[in-house]
């Protein structure tokens with residue numbers, strides 16, 4: 001089971017609570033690559049609005065969504081990507097996974113100030129409030145990530161601010177995903193899934209899921225074995241370690257592998273049963289673009305030499321993104 005930690009213990013708790021938060025965060029990342037957070041600063045109204053906006057966006061006619069197409073290729077994603085375009089399965093070295101398509105559509109958003117990869121916003125009057133809401137939501141997610149990075153500085157015993165400065169200005173991608181209804185039969189076919197097993201590219205990911213279920217986490221000690229992360233509370237934020245943190249820590253921490261499969265209560269259902277549609281929001285926290293994503297000196301020793309080659313955060317992201325469309 002993934003432990004639940006109280007973020008307010010770190011931001012406004014006693015020294016003892018802060019230290020305990022830091023230790024528990026590291027222990028949980030070490031064990032599963034995942035943690036759940038409460039008291040993260042978002043309230044129920046905001047989260048319900050987030051999902052309402054996401055539904056309004058994806059409920060638009062396809063032509064309207066295609067007015068802001070994401071350009072597939074080795075670059076940060078912006079705008080709308082339709083069904084079965086991105087295959088995260090291509091990141092896997094397992095042949096059985098590599099043939100799986102993802103049945104999802106998504107909207108990707110970067111920093112508001114980004115002129116190199118500008119955001120693409122819908123023009124429909126019914127969505128006029130979408131952009132201001134999402135821009136504010138993005139900033140609030142970034143604040144939570146910076147707080148977590150501060151907790152990691154304490155956990156690793158590195159200088160205060162030394163990791164935070166690697167995250168400014170923000171270069172994160174926020175993603176809204178819609179998984180349309182799909183039959184149990186299709187999900188069991190081995191040819192498709194909602195999202196195939198993968199790890200995220202950034203430092204950490206913040207995730208809010210609706211009440212549909214299906215998110216699963218791989219047991220690091222038993223690759224190929226997954227445990228469900230059922231939605232128990234809409235206020236719950238799920239946080240996972242991404243590949244950048246794995247690289248910075250020279251493999252001490254690892255990118256938590258996850259997927260979205262058949263929700264637990266439907267596991268015994270027949271082939272014709274239909275999984276209801278599902279919505280999620282992932283804040284895929286990234287390092288600042290020119291920041292190196294090779295191992296930090298602290299984690300490199302003669303016994304444990306650097307396992308990951310040096311490159312910038314943007315080079316790493318371009319490389320990983322270029323793989324997603326190679327079919």
Ligand SMILES: O=C(O)CCC(=O)C(=O)O
Nearest residue numbers: 177200209215260280282
């Ligand atoms: O929809 C989810 O719960 C997971 C989404 C995800 O893994 C991703 O966007 O990287």
Ligand SMILES: [Fe+2]
Nearest residue numbers: 198199200258
């Ligand atoms: Fe993911």
